[in-house]
Amino acid sequence: MTDSNQDRRRFKRIAFDARTELSQGSKSWAVHLIDLSLKGLLVERPDPWLGDPGEPFTAHIHLNVDTEVRMEVRLTHDDHGHLGFVCEHIGLESVTHLRRLIELNLADHDELERELAALIQV
DSSP states (O other), X not given: XXXXXXXXXXXXXXXXXXXXXXXXXXXXXXXXXXXXXXXXXXXXXXXXXXXOTTSOEEEEEESSSSXXXXXXXXXEEEETXXXXXXXXEEOHHHXXXXXXXXXXXXXXXXXXXXXXXXXXXX
16 A cells, blocks of 8 residues: 555645544544645554554544544555555535645645646546
8 A cells, every 4th residue: 555656746745733533434543643735644543543444534634623624535555653545535615724724834826736736637
């Protein structure tokens, strides 16, 4: 389970600290968010970790009390104490919040537009 090098280069990751949970069916885990992008996220692997890598997960990233980014994600790698997830689906409201967060952290509007165009092509 690995990300393609092309996707890693195409989507800039930003370090961000926010309360984050992963859920799968009736199971859920509080996780430490390391970074995120328009295409996915990287978290520290919780202990114990009982997630099924063959089934989808939902990531809940709480930006503040009223604002959450919710993504349907798939596990792409589990190594060195980190779990990497690729976004399979994100709703319009969540992508709007995520876009604004990345825009504030990139400080380069053109780079954000390139990433959004690449996301649409994926």
